[in-house]
Amino acid sequence: MTGTTDRAGAADTAGRAGTANRRTGLMVLAWAWVGVPFAYGVYELFLKLTQLFSG
């Protein structure tokens, strides 16, 4: 009985860890989805900015 409870507890912990990992993965993907194009825009902006100080 104790063995069954332990196995159920371990499965529950593993399930929660799996959900947490999926959530973290989704968060990283979601931020990268918007972050990469935004970083491209900021990079292009800095290229233009240099003209202010060199022009």
Added chain:
Amino acid sequence: MPPAALSVHLAIGQAYAWSVFKPPLESSLGLSGTQSALPFQLGIVMLGLSAAFGGTLVERNGPRWAMFVSMACFSSGFLLSALGVATGQYWLVVLGYGFVGGIGLGIGYISPVSTLIKWFPDRPGMATGIAIMGFGGGALIASPWSAQMLDSFGTGTGGIATTFVVHGVVYAAFMSMGVLLVRVPADGWAPKGWRPREAATRRLVTTADVSARNAVRTPQFYLLWLVLCLNVTAGIGILEKAAPMIVDFFSGTSTPVAAGAAAGFVALLSLANMAGRFGWSSTSDLIGRKNMYRVYLGVGALLYLAIALAGDTSKPLFIICALGILSFYGGGFATVPAYLKDLFGTYQVGAIHGRLLTAWSTAGVLGPLIINAIADGQEAAGRSGPALYTTSLYIMIGLLVVGFVANELIRPVHERYHERPRQEQVTGKGQAV
């Protein structure tokens, strides 16, 4: 939730990069400058109208519905425009990008606002600041991206049409992430350890709710409308004429500003506009919304005064003051949803925000009109240099002072406009029966 909101705002922020399409449209379809600006102008008008009239629908159907409608309208606007350019029917471009796409702009702009405030009731300024910063950032992405695509596909009708099709498809895919990810918090959700009644210690912050219908009956709504309109008018005044303004200002000095440097100045202003949206809006969570607008309007007026008094004596001073003004312009946009939440509660804050955005449409006409009309008049009178803009600068100071007074007049909303708590409504109904 913030990436979901950003995926919509970064996409619809493309509207500010419309100018990239103007020269190729003019040369390939034989249009005048006024005609090629029509799709953008109609788009901004539709943004205001759809936000004002669609706000209640957004509150009723939720952010996922709103983001989907925004995605569908914004993307199909591009596809319709592509068809218009390919067939030489310019009215289809105006209808597609301006009318249909403009509805996407308005619904998309307000779609994440109330949901963000519900997720972050402890930091509403920061939450809406992130999303609205995205709207400023949208043009930063679209401007070089669209230009590179026109370089690749060509600036003839075929090239422009292909560019529009790619925009429609890519923006649909990009915005669909927001549609899929957006979630509304459960009723009564609050961050750990945060209690609304304890948080509502500032005088203007309410824990009550006011419906959109009641909000537009309060003086607070119109005072805030005036505050937003005047703050935006003052910012747009500089934003719209930034490049020619810095060139004209220092044309008579030993170090005139070249066209390339003026483009860099415009880029720096975009950065200040974007940073202000996040930075100042987050600061408003700490010092309060009313104090934040005192800074936008009061310090903004002083910065305009410094530009007017210094004239062409100091380039660094001119640049620093312009950056401050543009950061306050962006901050004003981003802080207003949190100000509305403080005054009217979270109940229909998205719909109230939508109605308030008509102030933006008004300012979009007012700001450029003042600066351009006066600059043209001064030029016709034979003036040059800072004298072209001095009168406009003093008018902007006057507008900001009026806005400052309007902000001072904002008081907590009277209880008679508050929604009754649900339990009380049920009891009240029972007694009436």
